[in-house]
Amino acid sequence: MTRAIDIHNHFFPEAWPDLAARYGTPNWPWIKHTEPGKAEIMVGDRFFRHIYSACWDPEVRLAEMERDGIDMQVMSATPVLFAYERPVEHALDCAQLFNDAELQLCARGNGRLKSLCQVPLQDIDASCKELSRCMRSGHLGVQIGNHVGEKNLDDPGIVTFLHHCADEGAAVLVHPWDMLGTQRMPKYMMPWTVGMPAETQLGIVAMILGGAFDKLPANLRICFAHGGGSFAFLLGRLENAWQHHPVAHGVCEQAPGSYVNRFYVDSAVFDERALKFLVETMGTDRVMLGSDYPFPLGEHRVGNLIRSSHLSPHSKEMLLGKNAQEFLGLKLDVPVSEPGLRQDPIVPQGEQLTYSSYLRVPELLELQHPQSRPQHHDEMLFIIVHQTYELWFKELLHDLDAVISNLQAAGGKAQLRDEVYEAARLLRRCTEITRVLVEQFTILETMLPTHFLAFRGKLEPASGFQSEQFRELEFLCGLKDEKMLRYHKPTPEAHAQLERRLREPSLRDAFFEALRAMGKLKIDDNATDRERFDARARAILSLYQDEHSNRDWIDVCERLTEFDELVVSWRLRHIQLVERVIGVRMGTGGSAGSSYLKLTLDKKFFPELWEARTLLTE
Numbered sequence: 001m002t003r004a005i006d007i008h009n010h011f012f013p014e015a016w017p018d019l020a021a022r023y024g025t026p027n028w029p030w031i032k033h034t035e036p037g038k039a040e041i042m043v044g045d046r047f048f049r050h051i052y053s054a055c056w057d058p059e060v061r062l063a064e065m066e067r068d069g070i071d072m073q074v075m076s077a078t079p080v081l082f083a084y085e086r087p088v089e090h091a092l093d094c095a096q097l098f099n100d101a102e103l104q105l106c107a108r109g110n111g112r113l114k115s116l117c118q119v120p121l122q123d124i125d126a127s128c129k130e131l132s133r134c135m136r137s138g139h140l141g142v143q144i145g146n147h148v149g150e151k152n153l154d155d156p157g158i159v160t161f162l163h164h165c166a167d168e169g170a171a172v173l174v175h176p177w178d179m180l181g182t183q184r185m186p187k188y189m190m191p192w193t194v195g196m197p198a199e200t201q202l203g204i205v206a207m208i209l210g211g212a213f214d215k216l217p218a219n220l221r222i223c224f225a226h227g228g229g230s231f232a233f234l235l236g237r238l239e240n241a242w243q244h245h246p247v248a249h250g251v252c253e254q255a256p257g258s259y260v261n262r263f264y265v266d267s268a269v270f271d272e273r274a275l276k277f278l279v280e281t282m283g284t285d286r287v288m289l290g291s292d293y294p295f296p297l298g299e300h301r302v303g304n305l306i307r308s309s310h311l312s313p314h315s316k317e318m319l320l321g322k323n324a325q326e327f328l329g330l331k332l333d334v335p336v337s338e339p340g341l342r343q344d345p346i347v348p349q350g351e352q353l354t355y356s357s358y359l360r361v362p363e364l365l366e367l368q369h370p371q372s373r374p375q376h377h378d379e380m381l382f383i384i385v386h387q388t389y390e391l392w393f394k395e396l397l398h399d400l401d402a403v404i405s406n407l408q409a410a411g412g413k414a415q416l417r418d419e420v421y422e423a424a425r426l427l428r429r430c431t432e433i434t435r436v437l438v439e440q441f442t443i444l445e446t447m448l449p450t451h452f453l454a455f456r457g458k459l460e461p462a463s464g465f466q467s468e469q470f471r472e473l474e475f476l477c478g479l480k481d482e483k484m485l486r487y488h489k490p491t492p493e494a495h496a497q498l499e500r501r502l503r504e505p506s507l508r509d510a511f512f513e514a515l516r517a518m519g520k521l522k523i524d525d526n527a528t529d530r531e532r533f534d535a536r537a538r539a540i541l542s543l544y545q546d547e548h549s550n551r552d553w554i555d556v557c558e559r560l561t562e563f564d565e566l567v568v569s570w571r572l573r574h575i576q577l578v579e580r581v582i583g584v585r586m587g588t589g590g591s592a593g594s595s596y597l598k599l600t601l602d603k604k605f606f607p608e609l610w611e612a613r614t615l616l617t618e
């Protein structure tokens with residue numbers, strides 16, 4: 001059995017000396033604390049990045065690991081601290097400062113935080129010495145940049161350093177930095193989205209073609225961040241050049257593809273199809289959980305991509321932890337965590353699993369904290385009803401994520417219908433849950449309006465507007481409204497999660513993309529929004545018009561329609577409850593209350609499914 005180990009994430013200490021003053025040179029990174037728990041990393045006068053306390057506070061980090069079911073994180077510094085272009089004595093001193101600070105963080109991590117050090121890679125001797133010092137003091141390896149100025153990873157000095165890493169048993173994480181072509185990428189975060197993948201690919205290709213892997217011992221454990229950048233996707237292109245153009249041959253002994261068993265990549269690719277492809281290209285034993293946590297471009301629920309993927313349980317186990325154990329040289333024997341479960345074993349050794357320990361009943365029953373003093377009897381009901389809704393929202397998100405994956409898989413293979421069946425089956429579950437959610441309001445209606453008003457004042461400014469999961473559900477289904485993010489400013493994690501949902505393909509997208517992949521939906525590139533809408537509605541119409549061939553897809557359409565219908569019922573019942581309890585008064589979230597909520601009744605996730613019905617009767 002293995003653990004869930006995240007091998008790619010970052011830290012910053014809460015404070016460090018003024019490096020510009022210490023070395024007498026400008027433009028060193030420094031930390032500006034802006035408000036409790038939040039800071040900005042500055043480089044000289046230039047803003048570099050927003051960060052929050054998970055970077056420096058082990059308690060915050062451990063709580064989020066707990067939330068995500070992660071047993072261990074192996075932290076590294078951020079490349080902005082590498083200082084490879086500085087005099088070696090400054091870079092070494094800086095490396096030592098951060099390497100030691102990192103160990104201090106680990107010491108407060110209950111054994112669940114480990115570290116990779118950094119070295120002044122512009123000087124190989126100094127790097128080897130610092131690596132050896134760090135390995136003796138408890139680091140598990142080193143994080144290096146993918147190049148040092150003009151030198152790529154096949155540079156003889158860097159190869160010597162990597163040889164030393166193998167001798168020391170140090171794991172090596174290669175992180176892209178100092179991106180090429182930045183003068184053409186001043187905007188839109190392109191150095192991160194375009195430059196980084198290219199840099200990483202360059203690092204791998206240089207090592208392969210430059211013969212570094214042929215010179216290095218097979219026991220070198222080296223991993224490239226961000227799924228190895230664009231390497232896996234363009235390996236075919238590299239092989240083609242290698243086969244047909246002697247000039248592209250480099251000095252390597254074998255074809256490029258045969259080196260994929262010499263290195264690892266992490267899973268930070270943010271797309272299930274990319275992850276699947278990566279595993280197919282690299283092998284199940286070569287991809288490891290890496291999140292880039294806690295930075296804004298990282299995975300916001302660490303491990304979610306792997307866990308929610310359609311990889312086999314065996315592959316998931318390898319990716320979540322087993323491969324990392326090999327990479328890090330750890331020998332552990334603790335079960336893989338699932339999200340929501342705690343790190344500590346459910347059953348203390350020697351005791352039997354019980355109903356209560358399995359379901360965490362004591363912890364669950366600790367979660368109700370009425371605010372009224374003296375405590376108003378009905379506040380407990382108010383809390384429990386809301387918590388129950390949130391639990392069901394969690395299940396809905398869990399199931400709808402799986403529906404999206406099924407639809408994505410189904411689109412690619414029109415003949416195999418298992419995924420379509422599975423999507424319909426899970427959608428049925430979602431409609432049944434939503435039916436219960438509609439009914440549940442009656443319980444709250446047993447509360448007299450006067451009783452609610454007795455403790456309502458204690459709730460402000462908390463409001464249903466801040467239900468992250470409700471908004472996630474809307475975004476996931478396809479109703480994406482960026483403006484609603486403003487209600488989540490007080491909770492950066494929720495904000496970040498919603499931003500991710502905004503970027504990701506929605507259920508609507510996945511459904512129509514599947515129809516497109518099956519050749520049932522064709523949309524002209526120049527089509528207007530109205531024409532696109534009509535084309536989508538007609539694609540649905542065509543499914544219904546050939547019932548015999550499309551039974552399973554029609555079932556999906558029916559389930560989606562029913563879900564849409566039930567969510568509107570939920571909105572309506574919620575309005576009725578609101579009017580029953582507070583009439584037409586304003587909400588605690590500052591909206592006009594029921595008159596605002598009535599505007600949401602027109603919202604539909606899948607308007608084309610309804611339009612198709614109008615078309616059918618034409």
Ligand code: HEM
Nearest residue numbers: 389463464465467470578581582587588589590591593600
């Ligand atoms: C006494 C009971 C309740 C009252 C008086 C109430 C009141 C309101 C009001 C006035 C709003 C509009 C936003 C604002 O200005 O605050 C709202 C929004 C919302 N409420 Fe409730 N609510 C109640 C119970 C519930 C329950 C049980 C849930 C279950 C999760 C819930 C979930 C929501 C959600 C998700 C929104 C945002 C809806 C949207 O933006 O479309 N509410 N509520």
